[in-house]
Amino acid sequence: MRQSFFDVWKHRHRLYIYGNIPVPLYRAFSKREYAEEFCSGRIRFQTLEYYKSIEDSERIDRTEGYGEVAAPGESIVVDLENKQLISVPGTENIHAATFEKSHFIYCFSLPKNGKPDPELYKFGSYIVKLDCPVLLLKDLAIAIQLDEKLKVNPPCLESAKVNYDKFEHYPTKPNKNRLDRMRWSQKPSLYAPEREYRIHFQACTVEPISEDDTYYIQLKEPVKYCQILEKQP
Secondary structure (H helix, E strand, O other): OOOOHHHHHHHHOOEEEOOOOOOOEEEEEOOHHHHHHHHOOEEEEEEOOHHHHOOOOOOOOOOOOEEEEEEEEEEEEEEOOOOEEEEEEEEEEEEEEOOOOOEEEEEEEOOEOOEOOHHHHHHOOEEEEEOOHHHHHHHHHHHHHHOOOOOOOOOOEEEEEOEOOOOOEOOOOOOHHHHHHHHHHEOOHHHHHHOEEEEEEEOOOOOOOOOOOEEEEEOOOOOOOEEEEEOOO
8 A cells, every 4th residue: 555645744743643634623821821832833732741730620631641441351260169160251351551740731622513612711802723634644753753851762653532531441452552542532521512633642761751740842833823813701
């Protein structure tokens, strides 16, 4: 099978896009200056742990930092009469852990009928509309490979829709690729109204790259394919 030029480019720049990218994507900000910072090309990533303790009650999720599902597996029972352990069909809890303070994410919201979801405004009145998400991913992939702290061992840049099925039952065990993604792209069903799309990278450095759960990726140029929408009073 022949690969497209973009497929070759993604492999070379360690960019992995899972599924289709919805267009446009949206991001809410509480202040206009934060929205302008994004548009300037300064992209503020946060660790998964940040969202476990954030003071914002709308964003906090104490289950961040791991994936978990139940799937068909084996259970061990004790045969007291014959003094042995027996394996029988059962349900297995599958846990996908992360390395603390090394997984960084940036969150967007999916469009609703081509417009910002009304649910989005609870996060802020200044909405950035990202008209070409794939260009942002390309720009981020390049910036990560040039970043002073990350370029020594450049991480993969990944993106996917969030699945709202944490703790639920799967008909079969997830494969390794899906299990790896669950660590950063899975949330409990109660967060489903957020309709989130995430960008993720895992820092592969000996020393932590951040002391405060925040890391900025600076693009080479401003984000020209976005616009700021302000909620009217």
